[in-house]
Each structure stands twice: as structure tokens, then as C-alpha cells.
Amino acid sequence: MTNAVEPVVVLEGLTKSYVVPVREAGLKAALGSLIRRRTRTVEAVKGVSFAIAPGEVVGFLGPNGAGKTTTLKMLSGLLHPTSGAARVLGFEPWLRQREYLSRMTLVMGQRNQLMWDIPVIDSFDRNRVIYRLSREEYRARLDDLTGLLDLGELLNKPVRNLSLGERMKCEIAAALLHRPQILFLDEPTLGLDVTMQRRLRTFIADYNRHTGATVLLTSHYMADVEALCPRVIVIHHGEILFDGALSKLIGEFAAYKTLIVDSDGGRDLSSYGEVVSRDGGRTTLRISKADTARVTAQILTDVSVRDLSVIDPPIDEVIDRVFSEVNP
Amino acid sequence: MKIFELMAVFFRVGVLGETAYRANFYIQIFETGLNLATALAAVAVVFSQTDSLGGWQPFELTALIGIYFMVLGGINLVVAPSLQRFMEHIVTGNLDYTLTKPADAQLLVSIAEFRVFRLVDVVLGAGVLGTSLTVHAVEVGWLVVAQFTAAILAGAVIVYCFWLILATMAFWFVRVENILQIFWSMYTAGRWPIGIYPKWLRWMLTLVVPVAFAVTVPAEAVSGRLDGDALVGAAALATALALFSRWFWRKGLAHYSGASA
Incomplete structure (x- = not known):
């Protein structure tokens, strides 16, 4: 499936290692670390390679600490790799060029970008200015998203008054106002109830169908993956274990x-x-x-x-x- | 221009956020009023004993206090809350969202939070400054206005860069709130002209924590006692710090994206 068209995401031997401080338990070790810090190198991602075609929805699976988030962070330009190469939409992500950043989005289920005390719509307006959207574009997209996600009631409420599910819908809308061509979704349904999870899944599938955007998604909920991702990439200890159709994964490993x-x-x-x-x-x-x-x-x-x-x-x-x- | 549009939208957000808790507005007026009264009372006490303090007349000192509050308000309006927020965001990882935005990260971080009620400091400070000059019927010529404007601009740039440099250290050390305490304790010393302090402290207040440039130099400009060298020095320091802090910020950002988990 990736042969026919030029892929939008290409990773070649992408590797990331961190230097982390080592601290042993106890007061003596804690005081000692003020003078001399001992460190060790952790390889979070080891030579990962794959390619994703435009419009694909790919599930990125692995246990905690497998290297999923680190990979997503490299692809969204937050981290420099230690070695290897990656191109997304033709850009090298970590150069953080404006043209690239305004065409992609990153949603992290456990973090929020909306401002706590002010109405949702005002956070959206801030993104309008940051992404340099014209008022007409903004209006049209806001209307679309409001319809698709049923945000009508929520827009004028301060974020602190929203439930987790409502907040997540608004977070996703905020991340999509600039109509990105590639979506990196890190646990977008984390902590949501089953109904809201299903709601978001349907929305992501619709969004993919309507805009042709490419989606790389991590989730601990297999229902998300089954519903959305014809293809999965399984990563463990920083290495890719499997890359292919979900049905094949089941056939091979069940x-x-x-x-x-x-x-x-x-x-x-x-x-x-x-x-x-x-x-x-x-x-x-x-x-x-x-x-x-x-x-x-x-x-x-x-x-x-x-x-x-x-x-x-x-x-x-x-x-x-x-x-x-x-x-x- | 894009920068101003961004600032306007962040400012608007700040107004919305602050007005959600309107009791704070009255508390702010009360706090600033109390601080101003204390500062002015201290001046009154000093001048009940002497006619001049380090060559400064009473109205010059009240003008200085006015400037002190204006600058304090300016710092607390946007620089301090934004950079404090930035340091929190390094700890929580929320900085990631800022970095995925197609706009200059230093700009976004520096204007992230407006505490608009702090404008009370600026307004009351300006009132004290204006009153001091009017009551003593000081002729303010265009040269003085120009010098004052230049001095306060240079002072603002210097203070901002100073904060930015301290905040940028969070990229390496994560928790550096303690450094900022140094700034606040030294800033209090700026309520008096720094000329009255012993030499070592004067140096500290000029070069280590730039209170001299933020408060004393503009106050000297208002009272017409500013010598050209100080102004040139302030402008030179402002330029140098602006360039250095930008370079340092970029270093920090590169470190963050090289190392963060």
C-alpha cells in the first residue's frame, strides 16, 4: 500500500538515547548527587524505520516505556534524534520550520493546551492568531468542528467547568483548527468513558475521511485500534516488533x-x-x-x-x- | 504586525482570566496603595531628619518611588508571570505544546500570561511621578522626556533579558525558582537611589541585578541629573543583553529538545 504513492512519514534508523541521572536511595546518595551526578544512557528508541502513506491511520502500540511517545516527539519536532533520519511531509521535523509546524498537530491525552480560567472559544481565538488563520477560514473550521464534535454548548464555558470528556473534545478541536495534514495522537482517549471514547473514535475516522489527513495514534485501548487502524506498528524496548495489518498481527500471534x-x-x-x-x-x-x-x-x-x-x-x-x- | 496581534490576543486572554476573579482587583488596589503609602512614609521620615539624601531632593525621591512602582508593575504585568509559568511548564512538560506552535517560542513564552490587575501599580506609580513633578512645578523639557523614555525603555529591556536568562536556566536545572528570589530581594533596594548604598552593593545593583538601570537611571533622567554616559551605558547594556539572552535561549531550547524525556 505504501508503494503506489510517496509516503508522508518516513523514518530511517531513528534512534534516541537519553542521559539520565542515577540516584540511589538514601540520604547519603542524595547529598552525594549534589556534588557529583552519576548518569547512565537509556536507549529509548533503537533504529526505528517505517513509512506511512498519505491518508493512512496507523496504530502505534507498545507497553509503557516502549518508545512510542519519544518517537512521536521526534516526529513532531520536540526532540532531536541521536541518530537516524526522519521526514514528515518532506520536512525534517526537529528543524521546527513554521511551514511544517502549521501543517501538523500533536495531541497528548494527559496534557492540555486550553487555558483553565477562560472560555474555550478564547483559547481557540488565540490559536487562530498563532496559526495565522483568516477570520473566514477560522469561522468555517470552527463551525465544522462544532458540528462534528457537538461543541455548541461548551464553547462559552471556562475550561475548569468542563468534564474530562468535554475538555478532551475541545482539546482536539483546538488542535485541528488549522486543519493539519498529519495528526500525532498520543493516548487521545485516556481516561474517558466508553461512550466518549467511541465518540472520539468516530470523529477521528470522519476527520480522516473528509480531510485525507494522515494519523499516527497511540492508545492503550484496543477498541480504539480495532475501530480506527487497519495497520499497526508494534514497538517494544525501542524496537519494532511488527508492522502490518491488524488482522495479520492477530493471525500471527494468536x-x-x-x-x-x-x-x-x-x-x-x-x-x-x-x-x-x-x-x-x-x-x-x-x-x-x-x-x-x-x-x-x-x-x-x-x-x-x-x-x-x-x-x-x-x-x-x-x-x-x-x-x-x-x-x- | 504579527507580534502586536499576538500580544493583543494574549492580553485579551489575560483580561478574561483575571476578571474571572474580580476580588483580586480590589485586593490589588489595596496592596499597591499600602505599599505606596509605606514607601512614601519612609521618605517623609528620612526628610524630617535631613534636607537631602545623597544629593536627592524630597520630590526627586517621590518621583523615584513612582518609577519604582511603574517598573514593578511592568515586571509583574507580564514578564514575571509568563516566565514563572514557563518554568512550571518545563516541569510539567506542557512546554511541548508551545514548541509545536508555528511562532517564535521565546515570544510565546514571554507573553504567555498577562496579570492585568498589576496595571494598578503602573497607574498609581505614574500618578505619584506626575504629582511629584507638578507639586514642585518642575519644568519638564523635551530633552528630559526623551531621556526618560530612552532610560525606561533600556531599563525594561535589561530587566526582561535578565529574567529571561534566569528562566532559561530551567532548561538545564529544571527548578530554578529560587534564583528569582534573589531578584526580588535586590529589587526592593531600588526604592532608594542606589547612590546612597556602599560601593559593593552599588555594583551588585548595577551589574548583578540591574536595579540601577531599571529605576535609578530613569529617575535621574526625570530630575535632570542624568549624565549622557549613563544613558549610553544603559543602551549598550540593553543591546548586549538582548543579544546574549537570545543566544542563551536558543542554547537552552536546543538542550531541551536534545534531552527531555
Whole structure:
């Protein structure tokens, strides 16, 4: 999919290491550190390479400390890499050229850029001036976003009076007023309730469809990833473990499938596989992927089955497995 | 121009933010009034004992106090709150948002927060300055006005650069609020003409913490006692500090984007 068009994001061997102070516990160590600081180097991102085509929505997955945020920060120009190269929309991000910065956006779920004490609309107005939008452009985009995110009621309230979900909607609107062509979303749904998460997911998908913007998104909620990202990149300990279609990730890493069998009389099926649960005639079995076809056929011959379904394990479990396999 | 449009929008935001807590406005008037009264009373006490203090007449000293409050108001209006906010943002990581904006980061950081109620200091200070000059029927010629304007501008630039340099250190040391305490304790000394202090302190107030240029030099201009060299010195120092602080800021920013987690 990336062959046909020129990619908008290209990373080649991107590496970032930090020098961090080492402090041992205790008063003596604390006092000692006033004189001499001991440091060590932490490699947060180790030679990461990938490319993203225009309009793609890519999920960037990994456990805490895997290097996701560091990578996003390099791509949004906040950090210089230690080595390697990256180009986004043809720019080297960390040069922080105005032309680049006005075409991208970074949303961090755990931080806010709206000002606490003043109405949302006034924070938006500040961004209008910073991004040099004409009043007409601003008006039109504000109307769009107000409609899509249902902000009408919220715009004139001070941020401190908003709920977390309302605030996040406004944060996202503020980050999109200048209609960026590339979105870096770091945990945009963090801490939101399920309804609000779904709301934001729908919005991101719509925004991507309407504007053709490219989205690179990290999330701990697999529902976000499943709903939004046909492609995922999995990073762990600063290295890329997997880059491809979400379905392929499941196929590759899911070691088992779940079999749900509805049978007359609820026969004991434990001889066919591990019984996860039993509820009347309904039995849930866990079967290793290689055996699925054989066991399914066997059950269908041996047992009088009313209904049978084979399903993939939840994506969370698969991801969990990816990490534990690499780092047992 | 873009800079002024940005400042206007930040100023507007400041007005909105401050007026949300309007009790602060009255508290501010009360606080400034009290401080002014104390400062003026101290002058009265001094001049009940003597006719001149280090060659300064009573009305010159009240003019100086007026300038002291104007400059104080100016610092507290935007420089101090913005740079304090900047240092907090280094700790919390919120600086990241500022850096992703397509505008000069130093500018955005320096005007981030307007505490508009602090204009009370500026207005009352200007009132004291004006009153001192009128009551003593001082003829203020165009030369004095020009000198005063130049001196106060140079003073403003010097104070801003001084703050910026201190704040920029946060890029390396993260928590540097303590350094700013030094500024405040030294600034209080600016209520009196620095000529009355012992030599070592005069040097400190001129070169280490630039109170002399912020308050005494403009006050000398008003009272027509400013010598040309001091003004040239102030202008030279302002230029040098502006260039240095800009360079230092860029260093700090490069360090931040090279190292922050």
C-alpha cells in the first residue's frame, strides 16, 4: 500500500538515547548527587524505520516505556534524534520550520493546551492568531468542528467547568483548527468513558475521511485500534516488533482460538480442549490454533451440536502475548 | 504586525482570566496603595531628619518611588508571570505544546500570561511621578522626556533579558525558582537611589541585578541629573543583553529538545 504513492512519514534508523541521572536511595546518595551526578544512557528508541502513506491511520502500540511517545516527539519536532533520519511531509521535523509546524498537530491525552480560567472559544481565538488563520477560514473550521464534535454548548464555558470528556473534545478541536495534514495522537482517549471514547473514535475516522489527513495514534485501548487502524506498528524496548495489518498481527500471534459450542444436554467437552466456561448447554473451549480445524470437525461428528462458532481471541490478549513472547 | 496581534490576543486572554476573579482587583488596589503609602512614609521620615539624601531632593525621591512602582508593575504585568509559568511548564512538560506552535517560542513564552490587575501599580506609580513633578512645578523639557523614555525603555529591556536568562536556566536545572528570589530581594533596594548604598552593593545593583538601570537611571533622567554616559551605558547594556539572552535561549531550547524525556 505504501508503494503506489510517496509516503508522508518516513523514518530511517531513528534512534534516541537519553542521559539520565542515577540516584540511589538514601540520604547519603542524595547529598552525594549534589556534588557529583552519576548518569547512565537509556536507549529509548533503537533504529526505528517505517513509512506511512498519505491518508493512512496507523496504530502505534507498545507497553509503557516502549518508545512510542519519544518517537512521536521526534516526529513532531520536540526532540532531536541521536541518530537516524526522519521526514514528515518532506520536512525534517526537529528543524521546527513554521511551514511544517502549521501543517501538523500533536495531541497528548494527559496534557492540555486550553487555558483553565477562560472560555474555550478564547483559547481557540488565540490559536487562530498563532496559526495565522483568516477570520473566514477560522469561522468555517470552527463551525465544522462544532458540528462534528457537538461543541455548541461548551464553547462559552471556562475550561475548569468542563468534564474530562468535554475538555478532551475541545482539546482536539483546538488542535485541528488549522486543519493539519498529519495528526500525532498520543493516548487521545485516556481516561474517558466508553461512550466518549467511541465518540472520539468516530470523529477521528470522519476527520480522516473528509480531510485525507494522515494519523499516527497511540492508545492503550484496543477498541480504539480495532475501530480506527487497519495497520499497526508494534514497538517494544525501542524496537519494532511488527508492522502490518491488524488482522495479520492477530493471525500471527494468536496461539489459540476460542470455540463456542451449543450442544444438547451440555455434554462434557473437556476431552477436546481446555474448558473456559460452561453455562447450561453452552461451552467455551480454548484450542490451540493448529488443532482448530481437526477439533472442530471431531466435535461436529461426535456431539449433536446446535450451534458452533470459532472466534479469534481479544486483541488485548494477542498484544499481551506479543510482548511476553519477546520478553519472557 | 504579527507580534502586536499576538500580544493583543494574549492580553485579551489575560483580561478574561483575571476578571474571572474580580476580588483580586480590589485586593490589588489595596496592596499597591499600602505599599505606596509605606514607601512614601519612609521618605517623609528620612526628610524630617535631613534636607537631602545623597544629593536627592524630597520630590526627586517621590518621583523615584513612582518609577519604582511603574517598573514593578511592568515586571509583574507580564514578564514575571509568563516566565514563572514557563518554568512550571518545563516541569510539567506542557512546554511541548508551545514548541509545536508555528511562532517564535521565546515570544510565546514571554507573553504567555498577562496579570492585568498589576496595571494598578503602573497607574498609581505614574500618578505619584506626575504629582511629584507638578507639586514642585518642575519644568519638564523635551530633552528630559526623551531621556526618560530612552532610560525606561533600556531599563525594561535589561530587566526582561535578565529574567529571561534566569528562566532559561530551567532548561538545564529544571527548578530554578529560587534564583528569582534573589531578584526580588535586590529589587526592593531600588526604592532608594542606589547612590546612597556602599560601593559593593552599588555594583551588585548595577551589574548583578540591574536595579540601577531599571529605576535609578530613569529617575535621574526625570530630575535632570542624568549624565549622557549613563544613558549610553544603559543602551549598550540593553543591546548586549538582548543579544546574549537570545543566544542563551536558543542554547537552552536546543538542550531541551536534545534531552527531555
